[in-house]
Amino acid sequence: xxxxxxxxxxxxxxxxxxxxxxSSTMSSVTAVPxxxxxxxxxxxxxxxxxxxxxxxxxxxxxxxxxxxxxxxxLVAELRPEVESCLQRRDELQAxxxxxxxxxxxxxxxxxxxxxxxxxxxxxxxxxxxxxDRGPVTISTxxxxxxIASVPAPQLVVPSDNARYVLNAVNSRWGSxxxxxxxxxxxxxxxxxxxxxxxxxxxxxxxxNPIRGGAVIEFANGLLDEIAPLATGSWSQVV
Numbered sequence: 001x002x003x004x005x006x007x008x009x010x011x012x013x014x015x016x017x018x019x020x021x022x023s024s025t026m027s028s029v030t031a032v033p034x035x036x037x038x039x040x041x042x043x044x045x046x047x048x049x050x051x052x053x054x055x056x057x058x059x060x061x062x063x064x065x066x067x068x069x070x071x072x073x074l075v076a077e078l079r080p081e082v083e084s085c086l087q088r089r090d091e092l093q094a095x096x097x098x099x100x101x102x103x104x105x106x107x108x109x110x111x112x113x114x115x116x117x118x119x120x121x122x123x124x125x126x127x128x129x130x131x132d133r134g135p136v137t138i139s140t141x142x143x144x145x146x147i148a149s150v151p152a153p154q155l156v157v158p159s160d161n162a163r164y165v166l167n168a169v170n171s172r173w174g175s176x177x178x179x180x181x182x183x184x185x186x187x188x189x190x191x192x193x194x195x196x197x198x199x200x201x202x203x204x205x206x207x208n209p210i211r212g213g214a215v216i217e218f219a220n221g222l223l224d225e226i227a228p229l230a231t232g233s234w235s236q237v238v
Contacts (some may be wrong), residue, residue: 040070094125096128099119163207177219
């Protein structure tokens with residue numbers, strides 16, 4: 001990867017984040033809206049504060065005040081390192097921008113293949129690219145084995161879309177139910193005719209409960225056949 005010229009960098013189009021812990025030092029880059037509220041030493045979007053108050057904390061045994069106190073402490077701990085990294089990034093970006101300008105002024109197009117050796121040499125010179133130092137070994141602590149040591153797909157999805165979240169969870173192991181629902185292993189039957197299945201949800205391309213029921217029945221029967229439980233049936237598992 002190569003840092004792009006400033007004119008092509010999307011992060012130059014600044015917009016405030018739901019939590020802006022750097023408002024005091026980053027005000028020249030991102031203006032924090034006046035509608036943001038102060039909690040735990042942070043400036044927070046009111047909607048996020050409401051979600052924490054009404055949806056996240058209830059039932060956990062932790063109060064919103066404790067949540068924001070912990071988040072504020074975490075931000076205070078990591079802030080110096082983040083600011084140092086941001087400053088380093090800006091320094092590198094300024095050097096890259098100036099380098100591209102010099103190339104163009106000399107009649108060289110940085111996008112051309114023949115300019116790549118010159119670009120790579122410059123990026124190594126400023127410390128953006130490091131020489132390959134051979135194999136390395138790293139280790140982590142206090143991490144769930146299924147994340148730290150079990151290879152598997154991982155997806156990042158918006159948490160406000162339940163189906164996307166379900167697919168992300170299922171991607172760790174693969175979902176028999178989702179695979180059956182998405183393919184024609186379970187055929188169209190009389191109870192799944194287009195007329196019968198044309199509910200509002202299905203018409204919008206969402207979940208079809210009629211097909212879903214047929215898929216669950218088929219999958220439970222298959223599991224009873226290939227991986228039977230010691231007692232009972234998979235259909236009885238809640």
